[in-house]
Amino acid sequence: MRAATEDWFARRTWARPPWTAAGLTVAKAGRTVSVVLPALDEEATVGGVVAAVRPLLGTLVDEIVVVDSGSTDATAARARAAGARVVARDAVLPGVPVRAGKGEVLWRSLAATSGDLVVFLDSDLVDLGPDFVVDLLGPLLTVDGVALVKGFYHRPLRMSDHDAARTGGGRVTELTARPALAALRPELAGVVQPLGGEYAATRELLESLPFAAGYGVEIGLLLDTHRERGLDAIAQVDLGVRKHRHRSLRALGATAAEVLDAVVRRCVPGHPGADPLTQFVPVDGDWLPDEQAVATTDRPPLATLRATGS
Ligand SMILES: O=c1ccn([C@@H]2O[C@H](COP(=O)(O)OP(=O)(O)O[C@H]3O[C@H](CO)[C@@H](O)[C@H](O)[C@H]3O)[C@@H](O)[C@H]2O)c(=O)[nH]1
Numbered sequence: 144m145r146a147a148t149e150d151w152f153a154r155r156t157w158a159r160p161p162w163t164a165a166g167l168t169v170a171k172a173g174r175t176v177s178v179v180l181p182a183l184d185e186e187a188t189v190g191g192v193v194a195a196v197r198p199l200l201g202t203l204v205d206e207i208v209v210v211d212s213g214s215t216d217a218t219a220a221r222a223r224a225a226g227a228r229v230v231a232r233d234a235v236l237p238g239v240p241v242r243a244g245k246g247e248v249l250w251r252s253l254a255a256t257s258g259d260l261v262v263f264l265d266s267d268l269v270d271l272g273p274d275f276v277v278d279l280l281g282p283l284l285t286v287d288g289v290a291l292v293k294g295f296y297h298r299p300l301r302m303s304d305h306d307a308a309r310t311g312g313g314r315v316t317e318l319t320a321r322p323a324l325a326a327l328r329p330e331l332a333g334v335v336q337p338l339g340g341e342y343a344a345t346r347e348l349l350e351s352l353p354f355a356a357g358y359g360v361e362i363g364l365l366l367d368t369h370r371e372r373g374l375d376a377i378a379q380v381d382l383g384v385r386k387h388r389h390r391s392l393r394a395l396g397a398t399a400a401e402v403l404d405a406v407v408r409r410c411v412p413g414h415p416g417a418d419p420l421t422q423f424v425p426v427d428g429d430w431l432p433d434e435q436a437v438a439t440t441d442r443p444p445l446a447t448l449r450a451t452g453s
């Protein structure tokens with residue numbers, strides 16, 4: 144790591160988060176907190192994630208909102224039963240036609256919530272630690288100048304019935320995101336989980352930045368926060384262990400393409416955006432090309448939309 148990054152790592156990384164829910168509720172001092180879960184067909188897990196946050200509602204947390212990304216299963220019902228407010232993505236900013244993707248629902252979630260601070264949690268998590276939300280809010284509520292807090296964790300790769308490997312998860316993170324940052328924005332090499340879906344930020348920051356529509360959203364927010372506010376506006380906290388539903392290597396290829404596109408568009412001036420991703424599928428002894436769309440456009444900062452009244 145470069146010297147400036149090592150220095151940042153030492154000052155802005157909390158390996159043993161010291162905060163308690165009660166202490167941070169006092170530290171809020173009038174500020175409000177929204178917890179947002181983006182969800183696309185997560186009926187098996189969304190209720191558990193909401194339930195892990197629910198005990199904080201009314202004290203540290205002011206609202207828990209599941210933003211439904213077009214689910215066709217019982218995601219909305221399970222989320223409501225567990226105590227969340229559920230918002231369909233097309234009910235937010237109804238004049239703006241919906242695009243597919245995770246970044247799109249996170250961007251719309253800003254218009255569906257009101258907290259001064261926003262905590263994002265993926266809704267496919269299992270065995271969520273009770274302190275995820277507390278620890279993500281710690282630096283935002285207690286350290287001046289911090290605007291974005293990323294979680295990091297051990298990531299098991301749970302490919303069999305036995306949770307054999309302790310690490311091994313985070314394949315796009317390790318094989319695409321961190322190498323891309325090392326090549327194109329080495330100042331961010333100290334961020335352990337640049338793609339992690341568990342992070343917290345000030346509304347003021349989030350509404351001032353563009354959102355990549357697809358899976359490039361997290362790395363886009365990280366790069367743009369760094370460019371606009373500098374390294375010291377970013378912090379990271381150790382959340383312990385994170386387990387989630389794994390997707391196929393083929394699906395992760397498309398995710399990696401969106402992540403790389405978001406990096407390149409921000410770091411290589413004049414880059415036009417990626418082509419669709421061609422993958423090859425074996426069918427009856429032949430290899431057939433299969434093209435997957437890559438989301439290559441950003442939503443504008445929500446603050447600009449509010450300013451023009453659109
Ligand atoms: O169109 C979509 C796609 C996903 N999701 C939700 O977003 C979360 C994360 O999606 P997932 O497909 O599980 O992503 P991962 O394969 O786990 O990708 C990792 O890397 C991505 C790229 O940075 C991040 O967006 C993820 O949070 C991070 O977990 C889940 O709750 C999904 O239900 C949506 O709401 N809408």
Ligand SMILES: O=C(O)[C@H](O)COP(=O)(O)O
Pocket residue numbers: 298299300311312313314315316317338339388389390395
């Ligand atoms: O964050 C990532 O790199 C992707 O979500 C893939 O994670 P996995 O390797 O744990 O499935």
